[in-house]
Amino acid sequence: MxxxxxxxxxxxxxxxxxxxxxxxxxxxxxxxxxxxxxxxxxxxxxxxxxxxxxxxxxxxxxxxxxxxxxxxxxxxxxxISQVPEGREVFHDLTVKENLMMGAYPRKDRDGIKKDLQMVYGYFPILGERTAQLAGDMSGGQQQMVVIARALMARPxxxxxxxxxxxxxxxxxxxxxxxxxxxxxxxxxxxxxxxxxxxxxxxxxxxxxxxxxxxxxxxxxxxxxxxxxxxxxxxxxxxxxxxxxxxxxxxxxxxx
Amino acid sequence: MELLNEILQTVLSGISIGCVYGLVALGFVLIFKATEVINFAQGELLMLGAFISYSLIGLLHFPYWAALAVTVIVMGLLGTLLERTVLRSLVGEPVYAIVIVTIGLSYFLRSMVSMIPGWGTDTYGFQTPFAEKFIRTGKLVISWEYLAIILITTALIFLLFSFFRYTRVGTAMRATSQNQLAAVYMGISVTRVFSLTWTIAAALGGIGGILLSPITFVHMNMGFIGLKAFPAAVLGGFGSLPGAIVGGLIIGITESLAGFYLPEGWKDIAAWIILIGVLIIRPQGLFGIQEKKKV
Structure with missing residues (x-):
């Protein structure tokens, strides 16, 4: 099927x-x-x-x-998670807050923590910049944020x-x-x-x-x-x- | 010394009334940030909160703090109900249409209050635990009535700040106001966010009402405080929560000083003079930021 x-x-x-x-x-x-x-x-x-x-x-x-x-x-x-075109980040939220919003529907704290590390593994730059506002990042980094954010939902x-x-x-x-x-x-x-x-x-x-x-x-x-x-x-x-x-x-x- | 005391006293009462302006302004800003609608019934929500607390304390003899809690809950529920019944069906309509509806809502609430038996068009008051209590330091006399407003507002701001900063739902509300479409893709229910925003704004109005009552008493036209809180919100940058509070304080203090030292009448226009002045120098308001455009 x-x-x-x-x-x-x-x-x-x-x-x-x-x-x-x-x-x-x-x-x-x-x-x-x-x-x-x-x-x-x-x-x-x-x-x-x-x-x-x-x-x-x-x-x-x-x-x-x-x-x-x-x-x-x-x-x-x-x-089903969609990564919209044009890097729709939450510009006044930090990178980490952006990622946590991806996990919004989830309740399993441990799983979310693990996935955060998993996502930082794919995008090391995000792991280094957790506290930066997403709006202040470059286009490429914002694209990474939106993909990582969608991944946090474990789609x-x-x-x-x-x-x-x-x-x-x-x-x-x-x-x-x-x-x-x-x-x-x-x-x-x-x-x-x-x-x-x-x-x-x-x-x-x-x-x-x-x-x-x-x-x-x-x-x-x-x-x-x-x-x-x-x-x-x-x-x-x-x-x-x-x-x-x-x-x-x-x-x-x-x- | 005499003069300094006098000024301090005036500023202090200005701060406390400014806190109430700030609370109403917060209601304006919260709803505007989430839904891009200006809720002109925000002042009437305060008036309704004042009448509810009057009923609880004056008629049903609730203790003050219990009345405060019940008022907050009832007003919160009323906010939710208003959103469900009136505003949800208007989502997607032009903003000006919704704004007109909120103006209609303010008239509706005012007339409704005048028709409810026991409320009506008279002026009422109720006992608070702060009445007739003072702190004396030297020649300075601080009334607990004013101090209570300042302390309760401070606690409330702290609570709101923590909610938006540290909780999952609070962050989701900020996210929704920044990028609604992206929020939808995150699985955030935008309707729930709107509903919650109205709940919080109405509850804030309720607290404003119970705080303001000992100072201006409870009457049908209390809602016109919105005419002072609105410039406060604009002054702060309409869209900034700290800005709303600071704007409220500035207008409260100026008004208080103008009322004391300037001829009759200046008090009511002081707020607007400051507003015009600030907007000429800084059109985006004190804490406003120019809308960030994506590159």
Whole structure:
């Protein structure tokens, strides 16, 4: 049984249909990625799963239990944590207070203490700066705070929204290495939304391509990496034409 | 010496009334920080607290401290009830609409009090354990009535500070006021935070009421103290809890001095003159910070 089962969800922003019937599964223990351009509906899918937005139609099952339409705080308690895009730290709270907020629904003090150490293990810089206000940290460190904070909830499924946004290539590599470690060491299933396709495809095992609210490709990441369309439109690898020029008018095959 | 005593005496009474302004201002700021709504019924909550404590002490002969505790609990529950019935259904509506509703609420509470048998439009008083008791040091005479206000407010501020600083729920409330969406992602129920904020603000109003009663007596228009507490909150930077208290104290002391040394009438406008002065020099208020924007 897949950990997360999304079936035919349709989500609206007012009159605008942002998600037009999306279905996919996320298997236990996997890293799954959703690729797509701006406005494709990636973030909306995550928001619909985490309950911040309600789908008009369709169903979402988490561990066999329907969760669509539940309030977001209930969904967090079931074991789904979202890391929102754009480093949404609590800027006037210290690093440690930020992390403790991640553990807000939990009652097991010893477990929280242990996880705090676990998180400091992944992000040593946070362990050195526990008393610093999160708002005074650099962008990369703030991204670490939000990932660490989500980890403090001990989620079964972590929804990661563009962890590479606005970070230097080196830092992106570092963050992705940690994401991969979290996945293998903590057995946290990860659903990753990303514009940085090369990074996402090399980290995840399975991927979806989302265009204008629809899933147009659904394959293993190796297959996606080899796909001509993904290469051209998401990886930026240009194809040489017969006459040695780029074929500007090439159409995507899924259209 | 004579003059110094006189000034000290005036400042002291200013501090104690300033404490009450500070408590009401705290109510304004708490609700504003959490929900971005200015609750113009905050003064009326104080008035209601005063009437409840009057009923308990004056009519039902409760001991003072028991009455204080019961008033706090009743007002807290009333705050929760107000949030549940009136304000929760307005979440997501434009802020000005909600503000108008709180103004309506203040009228509603005032008229309701005037209609309740035994309360009405008269002025009442009740006995406190501090009445007619003084501390004398040299020529300085300090009334316990004023001292009690200062001490109780200090204890209350300490309690609130610890709550927001060290408890899980208090930290969650601060987190929600800083970044509501992120708080939602943490599994914090924002509705519960709002509800708790109203509970605390109403309870603060209740304490303000019981503290102020011996000085101004209990009457229907006590709620107009909000007109003094509001500039106090703005002075402190509207959004800063310590600022609300400091603003309250500044306005209390000025008002007291103006009432003593300046001609009739200055007392009531002193608060506003200071407010305008401070806002010209420091538009964000004394403790205000410019909204931090993300880079």
């Amino acid at each position: 897949p950990l997360l089962k999304v079936r035919n969800i349709e989500t609206y922003y007012g009159p605008i249909m942002a998600i037009k019937g999306v279905s996919f599964d996320v298997e236990q223990g996997a890293i799954v990625t959703i690729l797509g351009a701006n406005g494709a509906g990636k973030t909306t899918i995550l928001k619909t799963i985490s309950g911040v937005m309600d789908p008009e139609k369709g169903s979402i099952e988490f561990m066999g239990q329907p969760i669509e339409g539940l309030p977001p705080d209930r969904i967090v308690r079931l074991g 079964k499924l972590m929804l990661l929204d563009e962890p590479s946004l606005g970070l230097s290539p080196l830092l992106v590599k570092e963050i992705y290495a940690i994401i991969k470690r979290i996945n293998t060491e903590q057995k946290t299933t990860i659903l990753l939304v990303e514009q940085n396709a090369p990074m996402a495809l090399s980290t995840a095992s399975h991927g979806f391509v989302l265009e204008l609210g629809r899933i147009v490709m659904d394959d293993s990441c190796d297959a996606l990496l080899a796909n001509e369309d993904v290469k051209e439109f998401y990886l930026g690898i240009k194809e040489e034409g017969v006459r040695g020029e780029r074929r500007w008018k090439r159409k995507k095959k899924w259209r």
